[in-house]
Amino acid sequence: MKCSQCGVCCKLFVINxxxxxxxxxxxxxxxxxxxxDFEEAELCGVNLLAQKEDGSCIYLKAGKCSIHDRRPQVCKxxxxxxxxKKFKEMIRQIRAYKENGTRMDK
Ligand code: SF4
Numbered sequence: 001m002k003c004s005q006c007g008v009c010c011k012l013f014v015i016n017x018x019x020x021x022x023x024x025x026x027x028x029x030x031x032x033x034x035x036x037d038f039e040e041a042e043l044c045g046v047n048l049l050a051q052k053e054d055g056s057c058i059y060l061k062a063g064k065c066s067i068h069d070r071r072p073q074v075c076k077x078x079x080x081x082x083x084x085k086k087f088k089e090m091i092r093q094i095r096a097y098k099e100n101g102t103r104m105d106k
Pocket of ligand 1: 009010015049057058059060061064065066067068071072075
């Protein structure tokens with residue numbers, strides 16, 4: 001089964017970067033100006049990709065991932081058609097978003 005590339009997951013979820021990804025400086029991250037290094041970012045829970053004002057990923061452009069070839073590992077792992085139980089809640093949120101057109105936290 002292939003990803004439909006609807007971009008909904010990129011609108012709903014914050015993206016945690018691994019240490020390697022964070023240190024690579026290849027990604028725009030949250031609170032860059034206030035955080036010194038990965039340890040501090042992880043401690044504060046901000047080793048995250050930057051988001052737009054609406055909460056969607058900074059790299060979501062015209063509904064598509066603009067860095068698809070180098071997207072973070074967690075983006076590669078997640079698949080909304082997955083049967084993996086660890087994605088159950090995320091998939092539920094995607095379904096709710098598609099049905100209601102709003103985030104569940106708003
Ligand atoms: S990096 Fe790409 S795949 Fe990952 S959340 Fe952002 S737009 Fe989506």
